[in-house]
Amino acid sequence: MATVVYKVADDVSTDAIYPGRFMATVLPEETPQFAFADDQEFNGQLKANKIPSGSYIVGGRNFGCGSSREQAVSCLKGHELVIVARSFARIFLQNSVNLGLKLVTCPEIEANLGDTLKLDAAELVNISTGRRFAIVPLPQSRQAIIDAGGLIAYTRSRLLREAANRSVEWKTIG
Numbered sequence: 001m002a003t004v005v006y007k008v009a010d011d012v013s014t015d016a017i018y019p020g021r022f023m024a025t026v027l028p029e030e031t032p033q034f035a036f037a038d039d040q041e042f043n044g045q046l047k048a049n050k051i052p053s054g055s056y057i058v059g060g061r062n063f064g065c066g067s068s069r070e071q072a073v074s075c076l077k078g079h080e081l082v083i084v085a086r087s088f089a090r091i092f093l094q095n096s097v098n099l100g101l102k103l104v105t106c107p108e109i110e111a112n113l114g115d116t117l118k119l120d121a122a123e124l125v126n127i128s129t130g131r132r133f134a135i136v137p138l139p140q141s142r143q144a145i146i147d148a149g150g151l152i153a154y155t156r157s158r159l160l161r162e163a164a165n166r167s168v169e170w171k172t173i174g
Contacts (some may be wrong), residue, residue, distance in 0.1 A: 001116050002056055003055055003116055004058050004112065004114060004116075005045075005051050005056065005081075006036070006117070008061045008063070009062070010060035011044065011062045012033075012059055012060070012064065012065070013059070013067075013125075014060075014064055014065070014068075014092065017036060017072040017075065017076065018031065018034055018071045019074050020067075020069075022071070023071065025071075028074040029078070031074045031078060032046065032076075033047055034071075035076055035078070035079060044114050053080035054080060054081075056111070057077045057081055058085070059083065059086070060085065061086045061087045062088070062089050063085035063092065064091070064092025064096075065092070068095070070099065077099050077100060083102070084124065085103070085109070086106065087110060097142045099145050099150045099151075100149040102117055102147070104119060104134060106124050106135045109133050110126065110133070111126050111128075115127070115128040116129070122135065138139045
């Protein structure tokens with residue numbers, strides 16, 4: 001269970017998440033400082049580490065629309081936030097999978113700042129209101145990449161596992 005720490009409406013663009021004026025900063029270790037930079041209060045809480053990992057940002061439809069900037073995902077990933085939205089923009093969704101940002105598509109979500117949410121495999125429960133909302137699960141392959149921490153971590157673990165299996169096969173043959 002975690003708390004809703006930020007709520008946004010429909011069509012929140014990547015420019016609102018990670019303003020274009022910070023595009024010179026692209027390293028994943030540096031991008032988190034600019035998450036929602038134009039909202040000084042929320043950005044200040046993030047920079048001061050006052051937002052616990054696993055906290056929820058709740059959005060409307062088409063979260064992450066606009067440009068394809070990967071930094072909009074890496075800045076959120078750097079704070080280990082979970083994004084719950086009614087829907088996600090296609091490129092933002094793919095960038096999230098690639099970088100391992102946890103997100104939940106919940107078309108009927110209703111939650112306010114401070115509400116406590118509990119996520120399981122089939123639904124999201126707003127503990128504060130007692131309401132339950134169906135989620136749209138990602139395909140198993142995409143979820144496995146997110147769970148591994150992103151595409152690089154997923155690929156690394158698969159390669160290491162395959163190398164270990166081949167090693168065992170060679171020892172058995174020899």
